Amino acid sequence: MTFETERPATKPKSRRASGRPTLSDVANLAGVGSITVSRALRDPSRVSAELRERIDAAVKQLGYVLNPNARALASVRSDVIGVLIPSMTNNVFADVLRGIHDGLGASTMQIQFGNTHYSADEEERLLRVFLGQHPSALIVSGIDQSPGARELLENAGCPVVQIMEVGDDPVDMMIGFSHRDGGNAVTRHLIGTGRRRIAFIGARMDPRSRRRLAGYSEAMREAGLFDDCLVTTTPQPSSATLGSELFTQALSRVPDIDGVVCNNDDLALGVLFACHRHGVEVPGRVGIAGFNDHEMMAAAFPSITSIRTPRYEIGRRAVVMALAAIAGAPVSERVLDLGFELKIRESTAPSVE
Amino acid sequence: MTFETERPATKPKSRRASGRPTLSDVANLAGVGSITVSRALRDPSRVSAELRERIDAAVKQLGYVLNPNARALASVRSDVIGVLIPSMTNNVFADVLRGIHDGLGASTMQIQFGNTHYSADEEERLLRVFLGQHPSALIVSGIDQSPGARELLENAGCPVVQIMEVGDDPVDMMIGFSHRDGGNAVTRHLIGTGRRRIAFIGARMDPRSRRRLAGYSEAMREAGLFDDCLVTTTPQPSSATLGSELFTQALSRVPDIDGVVCNNDDLALGVLFACHRHGVEVPGRVGIAGFNDHEMMAAAFPSITSIRTPRYEIGRRAVVMALAAIAGAPVSERVLDLGFELKIRESTAPSVE
DNA sequence: AGCCGATTTGGTAGCGCTACCATTTCTTTA
């Protein structure tokens, strides 16, 4: 089972040897044509049971592994699904990636993945690189591609799934939820607990963050509670430390804040820690809500209200949709809204003053 | 710049057209041989300035993108670095991955990455799949490969970097730190603050976790403080909720616990939350320490002592080492110990009773 | 001027696989 460094003397004509058995080695050993071996490997049902067995035995005996490069070259299609995500630090995308891997199941597809760092230019560049490999499908984050990226996707010649958000204008398929509605729902909930001076704290402020903010603003305006000075945002990447800082800033500007809608869970934890540190009672004086509902929200003390987003499920189903489209199955629904769930916890219990 | 769906009538002999320009299309346009274009693209210094310019212009005009599959097939080497990590949920590996991507810099290498789910069998399977692509290098996590995986790595025929840990017996190169020493250092620190009944809480208990525990045990034994009933572990994956649960268990078994060494930061946060919930003073009655030092440790209240591990740097330098080895540079050091740093914070301030 | 080596360029033959057809063998039906 060890790989030889040199080809045996029987095959001296080959100038460059990879040193590994090829399809025709398997075919010779099994006594069939190489194309038959290729078929047996790709779709066993297309060869007779007897040959299938002989071929399997030969494959095992030689320790044969298919060369995906040669396959991709010959079939003008590689078994690669390209995935573009904007960040690796953000553990939202760790969940999505986990879903993607699990959605693959027994498929032999490989995931090739790229990090756009929240940059549309970088997304376009990576898209070109990926397209060079003739991927079987592409999964991209968000719905705000640059015009150039949009054009590349429309001419990609393979299924494309946009994930994390839903919108009216899918390139091909789309799966996610409405960030605006999420921001709206959590804000309404805080308003419903009797709070009035509800702040919004946001970091990074990518398109999805901005839509959450829009949902917050809408709810506040509807209730006649909107006030510019309640909103604190920064382009910096989000962190718990930043959450503490932004909250401290907000509080010094608006001392009578009685609620905080955070753009994500890291910030919410930072706000909670800042409250602990400064003796601000939660939920007594200030109610706190996060976004995404990471595991830690339920464990925190007090446990933190959050919008549970279907991150894992988005990843998993994006791949399932892509695989179905690759297999040529008709697409029933182009846009799939997986929704979200408002998880109400201790941090937003009604204030009883 | 749009890609045609059908080849022009001048080339009807080609049965299957990828619809995209090829090297020889570029060569024809530039009026040179295709091999010269290949050279100009791979190593511009090997063609004259004039040709280089003509070729660059042709590439741009046609929107040419190199086909990596054809290149890999012809050169028996793909521009892929395979990365095997045990988990995607764990944000330790998110940092490593980020470092890996950044370490790539301007290189055209692609990262192909696989998730072993902490299973040696799965690692071996993925290794076979990866090796089928003739990767330029492999990066694997840990030093506890199965004998089969070890053999595959030794015969991989490409640079191999083992990351996260250091040991005596590298397959090729190795970069990480000593988990045992880390566990030892944080335990000694807690002992140094005057605590005596220091518990260990561990989840997952993969090889690295077990070495941290070994470091804890060693320090406790040295101080004559080791007690079996102080150690609580579970094979379950780690989480803050689990940290709360395990601490509650430990406390009911050993009510006079005055310190907790946690296997990682999630557990430590869970312990902190449980203390808040049950009114256990931190650090007054119980000192808490984590492992890895995620950003949140500094933001928490009280801020949590932790071992800062060079996760990002491990990823970045692993790739730099791999790229150097691919380029044929002599390897100066096979084993690189990046160490760790004990970050002392509020959660382990000396108890003053 | 003539020769030698270094440098730049090109031709050819694959890398290992699959698409496309041709061929053979096995069923089915009038």
Add this chain to the structure above:
DNA sequence: TAAAGAAATGGTAGCGCTACCAAATCGGCT
């Protein structure tokens, strides 16, 4: 029983690139 159709198998010619060698070009030196 023969013809027609279906199913299983094989041969051949690339997919787009690069390794290997050969050829051409260019100085630098005696």
